Amino acid sequence: MTDEVSYVRYFDSDFNFKADLSMLSSERRGKNHLAVGYNELTQPIKIEQISQTGMTKKIEMLKYDLEGRLIERGEYNENMxxxxxxxxxxxxxxxxxxxxxxxxxxxxxxxxxxxxxxxxxxxxxxxxxxxxxxxxxxxxxxxxxxxxxxxxxxxxxxxxxxxxxxxxxxxxxxxxxxxxxxxxxxxxxxxxxxxxxxxxxxxxxxxxxxxxxxxxxxxxxxxxxxxxxxxxxxxxxxxxxxxxxxxxTEWDELILVNGERLFIDFFEVSESGIKFRMEGEDEILTLPLHRVRSLTSRIGDVIYPKPIGGKK
Structure with missing residues (x-):
């Protein structure tokens, strides 16, 4: 079956996996590594990121069509x-x-x-x-x-x-x-x-x-x-x-550190800051995070800062 794991190989890093440079099973203990499961067609179908303590941090599942082309790649947490x-x-x-x-x-x-x-x-x-x-x-x-x-x-x-x-x-x-x-x-x-x-x-x-x-x-x-x-x-x-x-029609609410309140169309949070558009404007604006006190979505969810223990 092409969706069942036939054998497993271990890799020191994602770079080594892509280069097909595997490691011995005995070499993986006590270090971060990848455990890659292959099907009977030698296609990788399951990739697990394993911590140095042996805990699974992330799992990837891959799916192929009948001609062997990759058609799906899913990422899961340790609870699948x-x-x-x-x-x-x-x-x-x-x-x-x-x-x-x-x-x-x-x-x-x-x-x-x-x-x-x-x-x-x-x-x-x-x-x-x-x-x-x-x-x-x-x-x-x-x-x-x-x-x-x-x-x-x-x-x-x-x-x-x-x-x-x-x-x-x-x-x-x-x-x-x-x-x-x-x-x-x-x-x-x-x-x-x-x-x-x-x-x-x-x-x-x-x-x-x-x-x-x-x-x-x-x-x-x-x-x-x-x-x-x-x-x-x-x-x-x-x-x-x-x-x-x-x-x-409601807008997302942005509150600046100086207390000013803006109603915006939020786009995304990036390394450069919060990207958004003002009502009636076409230009995308970026506001550095150090100038933002909070950002709340139009349905009441806190987008920034991310709540401790909140949804991921």
């Missing part, structure tokens, strides 16, 4: 919870949907062998999906926010490298009782690049539609949940016969 997942190839459904909406058919960018990178929180919920070409050019990303119950609350599509929000969805879940039988209604609003409301709909979920608790990842791996929301709307799920209330 996702840290990230990279899917290779232009057939990955999330990237296909993004490109179909974002680019024209004659787009000069080449997407063959592109990468889709999924980032997670608590090893379960996807928080960011990043798309980049084979030569490392990042062309888009999707950000996913959740409420305190774990329901998807907002989905933002960004163009890269501009970091401009070009599409946004807001979600609201309500429990409705029909003759004492509860069902969940999800309201969905779609906004365009300049914040205008494009469409809104309310969908009555069947009791079994628990996949709504998660975002609709569109990849053929362990994330495989069909794009429930889009699919159900297209297939004509019952539309609730009342008008939806348009939610107020």
């Amino acid at each position: 919870k996702y840290l990230s997942l990279t899917v290779y190839g232009d057939s990955e459904p999330w990237s296909q949907e993004y490109r179909t909406w974002r680019f024209k058919e004659n787009e000069p960018l080449a997407f063959v062998d592109q990468q889709t990178n999924f980032r997670f929180i608590d090893g379960e919920q996807i928080t960011k999906i990043l798309f980049q070409t084979i030569d490392g050019q990042k062309y888009g990303q999707i950000e996913l926010d959740y409420d305190y119950l774990g329901y998807l609350s907002e989905e933002r599509w960004r163009d890269l490298p501009s970091a401009r929000v070009i599409r946004k969805f807001k979600y609201k879940f309500d429990i409705i009782y029909h003759e004492e039988k509860p069902s969940t209604v999800v309201q969905i609003w779609e906004f365009g690049h300049d914040g205008e409301l494009i469409s809104n709909v309310a969908v009555d979920m069947a009791p079994a539609d628990q996949l709504y608790l998660r975002p609709p990842p569109r990849s053929n791996n362990i994330l495989d949940e069909v794009d429930i929301i889009a699919t159900e709307i297209k297939e004509g799920r019952v539309i609730v016969p009342y008008g939806a209330i348009i939610p107020r």
